[in-house]
Amino acid sequence: EPEVTQTPSHQVTQMGQEVILRCVPISNHLYFYWYRQILGQKVEFLVSFYNNEISEKSEIFDDQFSVERPDGSNFTLKIRSTKLEDSAMYFCASNFAGRSYNEQFFGPGTRLTVL
Amino acid sequence: GQQVMQIPQYQHVQEGEDFTTYCNSSTTLSNIQWYKQRPGGHPVFLIQLVKSGEVKKQKRLTFQFGEAKKNSSLHITATQTTDVGTYFCAGPRDYKLSFGAGTTVTVRA
Numbered sequence: 001e002p003e004v005t006q007t008p009s010h011q012v013t014q015m016g017q018e019v020i021l022r023c024v025p026i027s028n029h030l031y032f033y034w035y036r037q038i039l040g041q042k043v044e045f046l047v048s049f050y051n052n053e054i055s056e057k058s059e060i061f062d063d064q065f066s067v068e069r070p071d072g073s074n075f076t077l078k079i080r081s082t083k084l085e086d087s088a089m090y091f092c093a094s095n096f097a098g099r100s101y102n103e104q105f106f107g108p109g110t111r112l113t114v115l
Numbered sequence: 116g117q118q119v120m121q122i123p124q125y126q127h128v129q130e131g132e133d134f135t136t137y138c139n140s141s142t143t144l145s146n147i148q149w150y151k152q153r154p155g156g157h158p159v160f161l162i163q164l165v166k167s168g169e170v171k172k173q174k175r176l177t178f179q180f181g182e183a184k185k186n187s188s189l190h191i192t193a194t195q196t197t198d199v200g201t202y203f204c205a206g207p208r209d210y211k212l213s214f215g216a217g218t219t220v221t222v223r224a
Contacts, residue, residue, distance in 0.1 A: 031210070042217055043158060043203060048210035056210040091157055103148065103160035104212060 002026040004107035006092050012113045013082055021077045021110045023092030032075045033093040033104060034067065036060070043091065049075065082114045117142045119206045121215030128194045128222050135190045136218035138204035146207060147180055147187045152217070153200040161202075196222050 005024045013019050025032050034046040048055040049067055066078045075094075079086055089111050093104040118141040128134050138147065146165040150158040162171055164180035164187060171178045175198075177190040187204055201217040 033211075035212075043152075043205075043212075043214040045211040045213065050210070058211070103163060106150075106157040106159070109157050 002105075004092055004094055004105050006090075006107040006110050008110060009108065010111045010113070012115065015084055015114055016081050019079050019082055019112065021079075021090050021092075021112070023075045023077070023107055024073050025075055025092065025094030026105055027073070029094035029096050029105070031055075031095050031097070032067075032069070034077045035091045035093060035106075036088040037091065037109075038088045046077070046090075079112075082112075084114050087112055087114045117206060117208050117213050119204060119213045119215040121204055121218060123218055124216060126218050126220045128198075128220060130194055130196065130222050130224050132194055133190065133192045134194060134220070135188055136202055136204075136220075138187045138189075138215050140185045140206050142206075142208075143184050144206045145184075147184075148205045148207065148212065149178060149187075149189055150203045150205060150214075151200050152203065156200075158203060191220075194220075194222055196224065198222060 007022045011019055032049045035043050037043045045058050047057040047061045047067055064080045068076050089109045091109045092107040095102050095104045121138045126134050146163055148163045149161040151161050152158045162178050167184050168182045169180040175192045179188045199222050201219045203217045204215045205212040
């Protein structure tokens with residue numbers, strides 16, 4: 001069964017450093033998402049992406065964040081200058097029909113630890 | 116903006132007992148989705164409810180969508196240790212899913 005994959009599984013970085021989190025969505029999916037989950041808290045929407053542009057973003061997704069689909073398979077989340085409060089699990093998700101009207105398939109997540 | 120609230124936050128259940136988790140939205144929803152996250156895992160889609168008053172069953176899990184399409188519930192009968200995890204409801208709005216805070220279920224044998 002097709003799966004969303006994410007790398008790395010765990011990323012440790014120093015405050016102020018840039019990180020890039022990588023995702024490979026399911027191949028025939030058209031809509032891509034990033035969510036984050038601070039330990040013990042709910043899953044929070046960051047951004048959705050379709051047709052090589054951002055469809056929607058939350059207030060969390062400020063100028064320090066960017067997303068990119070550099071090729072036909074990868075979908076990346078970049079944090080330019082990490083802060084301590086960016087420490088969280090970051091989930092990538094994808095689906096075919098978009099507009100959140102169909103189930104989203106989540107990847108296993110990348111745990112980001114900012115020191 | 117749209118807010119999705121979920122209660123209870125924690126549910127500690129004796130194996131074999133039933134329990135229910137409730138979800139309420141501040142706005143009318145086009146549909147509601149339920150996800151399960153096992154400890155250390157990622158959210159996994161369980162079901163989507165679309166119609167007002169809709170009831171769907173998956174084995175021991177019963178999902179209901181309110182008549183006004185602003186609330187939903189998940190009822191689990193005869194809880195098993197495999198039911199351990201956090202159950203999230205999520206309301207879609209345009210291109211985002213707004214998740215509730217989740218109900219974290221623990222089971223005592």
